[in-house]
């Protein structure tokens with residue numbers, strides 16, 4: 001009898017495996033479980049009940065049933081009952097996963113959907129694959145994907161506000177979560193809102209020290225172009241509302257209201273708006289903040305029209321001339337207290353791009369031009 005049960009269970013497990021174990025996992029709704037799952041569940045619970053019955057009721061042959069022996073049986077039955085209870089509890093809880101109500105911005109990509117680079121380059125990528133690349137490359141060893149209230153004060157999640165604090169719903173649609181425990185690098189759950197640009201993300205992945213001279217993040221330049229693009233598409237999809245950016249191209253109407261939301265550049269943009277896109281696509285965003293925070297380089301907030309102290313001891317006013325020099329020839333003036341690590345490669349930027357960048361920097365000063 002027991003042997004037959006074991007055989008049946010083995011067969012059922014086999015069926016469970018082929019009947020879609022690959023597609024089914026406990027984070028999804030229990031009603032999606034394949035038949036094999038229910039078969040195994042009924043078999044296991046049935047076998048446990050049978051065994052309980054047998055253990056308690058079986059006539060003890062030979063000797064007189066001693067009270068202590070009966071006690072052991074009762075104990076065994078209790079353990080079995082608890083097992084069954086736990087299983088039931090699990091099924092009930094798993095069945096209620098929908099009651100959690102995945103938040104609107106919960107991540108719900110499916111394989112095959114692509115994303116156009118919100119930064120405006122011609123790249124596209126498949127975030128769902130990127131999510132798997134992220135896991136395979138072990139980015140979780142250094143990065144977390146959830147914002148705690150205390151992270152806002154400490155800056156572990158740069159740019160995060162109270163509204164970004166993670167709630168259980170945020171993870172309800174993930175096949176597996178990539179929470180991470182170590183914070184060797186910043187939290188990445190809203191990185192796509194901060195730096196919505198695939199070309200920057202790829203450049204940073206390939207050589208983090210190009211932007212962060214002291215970064216301990218490894219270089220990922222060995223990855224294939226496909227992997228890099230998909231990973232970057234995943235990164236820029238994070239933290240946007242809705243998190244699932246529109247597949248294909250981005251719908252401008254969706255993002256127009258959000259501050260700093262990604263959008264594709266168009267010719268009708270003002271110079272400052274174009275500059276904002278260049279700021280991200282040229283990688284300035286990796287070193288310069290726009291909110292006053294110190295990064296590798298000085299913040300752009302309130303820079304235009306204000307005095308800048310230089311390493312040389314001089315003080316200059318950040319007017320168009322100074323900014324042009326600072327961008328085209330970074331080594332000419334070094335800002336006091338900062339390393340001279342700004343890339344010289346921006347020297348050959350077009351005049352139109354330079355003007356747009358300066359217009360963008362100007363737009364970040366309240367009293368621009370008052371000096």
Ligand code: HEC
Nearest residue numbers: 137138139142184185186191208212215216217218220286
């Ligand atoms: C050994 C630890 C480590 C690993 C592994 C690691 N990172 Fe990082 N990461 C860092 C550190 C430290 C920083 C902050 C300095 C910097 O920006 O390079 C960082 C920064 C970042 C940033 C923010 C860049 C910016 O400009 O603000 C992104 C995005 C990022 N990592 C993505 C990844 C991805 C994707 C992977 C996996 C392929 C990964 N990291 C693996 C340590 C790590």
Ligand code: HEC
Nearest residue numbers: 210211282283284287296297298308326333334335338342
């Ligand atoms: C690798 C990091 C890095 C990148 C990328 C970078 N910068 Fe810088 N930048 C710096 C640092 C560090 C300084 C301060 C030292 C200096 O003056 O060279 C600086 C200084 C500046 C200044 C002068 C700021 C002040 O307070 O006077 C301007 C303007 C500027 N950068 C613009 C840009 C623009 C525009 C881009 C993108 C096209 C850019 N930077 C990209 C690191 C960077």
